[in-house]
Amino acid sequence: MEAVGLSSISKSYGDFTAVSNLSLSIPKGIIFGLLGPNGAGKTTTIRMIVRITVPDEGAVTIFSQQLTPKMQERIGYLPEERGLYKKMKVREQLLFLAGLKSVSAQEADKKIKYWTERLEISNWLEKKTDELSKGMQQKIQFISTILHSPELLILDEPFSGLDPINANLLIEVIQELKKSGCTIILSTHVMEQVEKLCDEICIINRSQKVLDGNLKTIKREFGNNRIALAVEGDSSFLRNSPFVENWTEFLHHIELDLCEGVDSQQLLRQVIDSGVRVTRFELVEPSLNEIFIKKVGKSNE
Amino acid sequence: MSKLSLVVKREYLERVRSKWFLIGTILGPLIMSSFVLVPVLVEKLSSPNVSIAVVDASGDPELITKIEERIKSEKTRGKYQIEHKSARTEEELEELKSVLKGQVEERKIQGYLVITPSVVTKGVAEYYSKNVTDFSTNRYLEDVITRTVVEKRFNQTGLDPKRVEELSKRIKLTTKKLSEDGSKEDKGQSFLLAISLMMIIYMMTLIYGITVLRGVIEEKQNRIVEVIVSSISPTELMLGKVLGIGLVGITQFLVWSLFIFAIPSLAGSMLVGVASAIPDVSISLMIYFVIYFVLGYFLYATLYAMAGSIVSNDQDANQVQTPITFLIVIPMLLIQVVLRDPNSTASTILSLIPFFTPLLMFLRINIETPAFWQIGLSILLMMASIFACAWIAGKIYRVGILMYGKRPSIPELLKWLRYT
Numbered sequence: 112m113e114a115v116g117l118s119s120i121s122k123s124y125g126d127f128t129a130v131s132n133l134s135l136s137i138p139k140g141i142i143f144g145l146l147g148p149n150g151a152g153k154t155t156t157i158r159m160i161v162r163i164t165v166p167d168e169g170a171v172t173i174f175s176q177q178l179t180p181k182m183q184e185r186i187g188y189l190p191e192e193r194g195l196y197k198k199m200k201v202r203e204q205l206l207f208l209a210g211l212k213s214v215s216a217q218e219a220d221k222k223i224k225y226w227t228e229r230l231e232i233s234n235w236l237e238k239k240t241d242e243l244s245k246g247m248q249q250k251i252q253f254i255s256t257i258l259h260s261p262e263l264l265i266l267d268e269p270f271s272g273l274d275p276i277n278a279n280l281l282i283e284v285i286q287e288l289k290k291s292g293c294t295i296i297l298s299t300h301v302m303e304q305v306e307k308l309c310d311e312i313c314i315i316n317r318s319q320k321v322l323d324g325n326l327k328t329i330k331r332e333f334g335n336n337r338i339a340l341a342v343e344g345d346s347s348f349l350r351n352s353p354f355v356e357n358w359t360e361f362l363h364h365i366e367l368d369l370c371e372g373v374d375s376q377q378l379l380r381q382v383i384d385s386g387v388r389v390t391r392f393e394l395v396e397p398s399l400n401e402i403f404i405k406k407v408g409k410s411n412e
Numbered sequence: 413m414s415k416l417s418l419v420v421k422r423e424y425l426e427r428v429r430s431k432w433f434l435i436g437t438i439l440g441p442l443i444m445s446s447f448v449l450v451p452v453l454v455e456k457l458s459s460p461n462v463s464i465a466v467v468d469a470s471g472d473p474e475l476i477t478k479i480e481e482r483i484k485s486e487k488t489r490g491k492y493q494i495e496h497k498s499a500r501t502e503e504e505l506e507e508l509k510s511v512l513k514g515q516v517e518e519r520k521i522q523g524y525l526v527i528t529p530s531v532v533t534k535g536v537a538e539y540y541s542k543n544v545t546d547f548s549t550n551r552y553l554e555d556v557i558t559r560t561v562v563e564k565r566f567n568q569t570g571l572d573p574k575r576v577e578e579l580s581k582r583i584k585l586t587t588k589k590l591s592e593d594g595s596k597e598d599k600g601q602s603f604l605l606a607i608s609l610m611m612i613i614y615m616m617t618l619i620y621g622i623t624v625l626r627g628v629i630e631e632k633q634n635r636i637v638e639v640i641v642s643s644i645s646p647t648e649l650m651l652g653k654v655l656g657i658g659l660v661g662i663t664q665f666l667v668w669s670l671f672i673f674a675i676p677s678l679a680g681s682m683l684v685g686v687a688s689a690i691p692d693v694s695i696s697l698m699i700y701f702v703i704y705f706v707l708g709y710f711l712y713a714t715l716y717a718m719a720g721s722i723v724s725n726d727q728d729a730n731q732v733q734t735p736i737t738f739l740i741v742i743p744m745l746l747i748q749v750v751l752r753d754p755n756s757t758a759s760t761i762l763s764l765i766p767f768f769t770p771l772l773m774f775l776r777i778n779i780e781t782p783a784f785w786q787i788g789l790s791i792l793l794m795m796a797s798i799f800a801c802a803w804i805a806g807k808i809y810r811v812g813i814l815m816y817g818k819r820p821s822i823p824e825l826l827k828w829l830r831y832t
Contacts, residue, residue: 125827161642163814180645188642192816194635198426210418211643255639 113175114139114263114294115160120169122155129155130166131318137296137311139174142289144309144326145298148407152318153298154191157265160296161188173263184212187261191268191298193252197241204240205255212259219258226254230280245272253281257288264288265296270304282308302399312399316407326399333405334396336369338378344387354378364391415644416652423627423656428663437664441671461493462549465512465524468498469505470531475564479527482556492552495521509540516542525553532561606697606778612665613705613770618740620661621712622733627653628720628813629729637813646810650721651802654713661709700777700787707794708770711801712740718805721812728819743768747775754779764790766797804829 115137122130130152137143147153158164159171162178171178173186195204202223209219227233230250235243243251249272257264266285270278285308289295297309305312306326313323322329340346341364349355349367354377357368369378379392397405427433464483468476480494497512499505505526512524523541531537537557539550563573628650631637640649719732746768750759754776763772764786773790776782811828812820820828 124831125824158814163638163641183643186642188639190635190638190642192635193639194633196426196631196636197634198430199422207418207422208639208643211415211640213415252639 112139113137114141114173115143115296116170116172116175117156117160118170118172120156120159120166120171122159122164122166128318130159130315132169133315133318133320134169135313135320135323137294139294140289140292141310142285142295142297142308144305144312145296145315146300146302146305146312146403147315151315153315154267156315157188157190157267157296157298161186161265184259185262187256187259187264189253189256189264189266189269191271195240195248195252195255198239200237200239201243201251202236205236205251205258208255209258212261214259222258222260223254226257229284230254246274246277249273250277250281253284261293263294263296265298267298268300269297270299270301302403306399314403314406321406321409322402329402330396330399333402334394336371336373337395337397338367338369338375339391339393339395340365340367340382340389341391342382342387342389346387348385349382352378352381354381366395416648416655419640419644419649419652420656420659423653424659427623427657427660433660433664437667440664441668462491463493463495463521464553465495465497465515465521467505467508467512467524467526468496469526469528471500471529472532473498475532475560476527478563479557479560482560483553492549497524513540516540522546522549527557531557532564535561603778606775609697609701610771610775610778612668613701613708613774614740614744616661616665616705617708617712617770618737620657620709621716621736621740623657623660624654624713625716625720625729625733627657628717628809629723629726632721632724632813632816641813646813647806650714650717650806650809654710654717658706658709658713665705697778700774703791704770704774707791707798710798711766711770711794712736714798714802714805715739718801718808718812721805721809722815722825723819724816732819739767743771746772750775751779755782760786764793766790766794769794807831 117135354373355367356370359366499508526538566573715736769790
């Protein structure tokens with residue numbers, strides 16, 4: 112089943128096109144990475160999914176239904192630029208935000224207790240928000256987006272400002288939520304976290320989609336021509352090899368890209384024939400970071 | 413609870429619980445009542461005894477005695493104490509003056525009064541004191557001497573002062589306000605009340621309008637607004653804010669009214685005369701007050717909310733609020749026009765301009781109630797403008813709260829109106 116469906120949505124502000132003709136289908140129950148450089152149109156896309164703004168053209172469906180105000184109650188949203196009321200007590204603040212999602216005070220109380228304990232911040236419930244550190248506020252904000260047990264959770268840079276311990280705690284919670292059936296859209300610039308968490312990704316650049324699909328498939332597609340190689344002996348002959356395109360030397364190994372149409376076995380034969388001893392010969396997947404840079408860079412040319 | 417009422421409740425509680433609300437609500441009436449109470453108290457408490465030396469250099473002991481008796485006996489209830497001195501020659505007078513000057517320096521007496529024969533002929537007397545700005549004493553002395561001298565002049569011309577006083581008695585004009593429930597004596601208290609209520613509308617619109625503006629900017633600055641509009645529509649948020657803050661204003665007004673009616677009755681026994689200065693508050697006056705206060709607040713609060721949504725810092729906020737604040741202040745400058753002739757064409761037109769209506773129409777109703785169709789029309793026009801402003805403000809607000817950085821230009825704002 113589909114959690115989010117975008118069919119050719121466009122949005123522009125005056126002469127500036129924020130999103131143009133974007134189509135996406137996000138299946139239910141996965142973690143979806145929405146990636147792109149700054150100003151690519153991610154925030155606008157997210158805002159259209161949570162119905163803060165409406166697309167000029169195209170349609171947004173959530174769980175195969177038209178997006179209505181009532182549907183907003185099934186979505187949790189943690190914006191990138193976020194904050195809390197400074198002078199309000201943490202508990203009141205959480206109750207208020209849960210109330211806006213139609214959670215009863217009783218239900219909200221239970222949830223607040225559970226989540227503040229889970230995220231180790233329950234001692235701060237009666238404090239005013241401006242007494243909390245940035246990381247603590249971050250956790251409170253995260254809790255405020257899940258108090259109504261959303262079926263779709265959108266997290267924009269959820270890890271910024273968190274120390275590694277709290278970041279890991281958050282990763283655990285996100286994975287738990289996924290297990291419980293929640294669909295999660297994660298927008299971040301930290302590619303390692305995307306690699307760890309996301310099932311599918313989409314890269315947007317300059318208001319347009321440049322790549323989307325299953326992360327593993329994407330990596331496999333990108334990863335069929337890169338080889339990590341380690342040899343005992345002189346490997347400089349490889350620089351002149353007709354099979355090799357790029358060449359990067361690391362401390363203990365070399366990474367090289369094969370020219371198009373070249374089979375890795377051809378290279379292996381050349382290496383063996385040259386008489387050096389091969390200690391490592393491995394097809395490697397490129398990191399998401401590289402894919403990102405490659406894709407975004409290309410579309411900017 | 414509906415989402416709108418949650419926003420209203422949050423806005424209301426946050427402000428009512430703040431210490432500024434407490435201070436404003438309690439200090440407000442204290443300051444207001446101090447305008448009335450302090451002068452009365454000061455008058456009662458300050459300098460219970462004023463010693464004055466009266467120097468008789470007129471050679472007319474009878475006149476001096478009369479003056480002295482008048483000073484002591486009349487309504488001052490022993491405030492003034494008299495020390496009688498007399499000087500027969502110029503030298504004696506100069507000597508006496510220097511002695512008395514010393515006494516003034518030592519604060520034994522507050523001053524000394526020198527009466528020479530010219531008091532009758534030229535009508536001049538001299539009062540020497542370190543404090544010549546004690547106007548109540550100055551005026552009192554002047555009054556007492558004048559009356560005594562005038563009496564003497566009458567006697568000299570063979571007229572009976574009592575008879576003259578009877579014949580030349582001033583006419584007292586009592587003003588009575590005509591209204592539906594008959595005519596009542598009115599010494600201008602009802603006018604004062606109307607002006608005060610108008611000032612309250614003015615102040616509250618300004619103060620709470622700016623509170624709305626600050627509230628919108630605060631939500632933008634601490635970035636919570638994006639979270640909230642992912643749960644409710646921006647229009648609901650704006651409406652909730654305006655309603656919540658409006659309720660704070662009404663709460664404050666209710667507390668104040670309690671004070672206004674409680675303080676005089678509490679202090680009434682102590683301060684005769686103050687309680688009677690509070691006129692009967694007619695129910696229709698209060699109804700008009702509520703109507704124009706609520707309408708005025710809504711009109712301006714939506715404008716302030718719109719202004720707040722298009723800026724992201726306090727400097728810009730000051731710039732965008734100025735034109736709105738102007739609109740509130742202008743009718744204050746037009747009060748004279750209305751007072752001079754409340755039913756002139758100018759007054760009628762001005763009071764029908766929705767931005768001026770809350771103050772000017774309310775004032776007109778209190779001076780000389782205009783034709784009912786005018787009141788009705790003013791209310792209709794205001795409601796129409798509130799809808800129009802709220803519609804425009806809502807559109808701008810929706811876009812503005814998510815925009816940061818440079819303040820948009822007017823053409824940009826017009827474009828915002830067309831965004832979906």
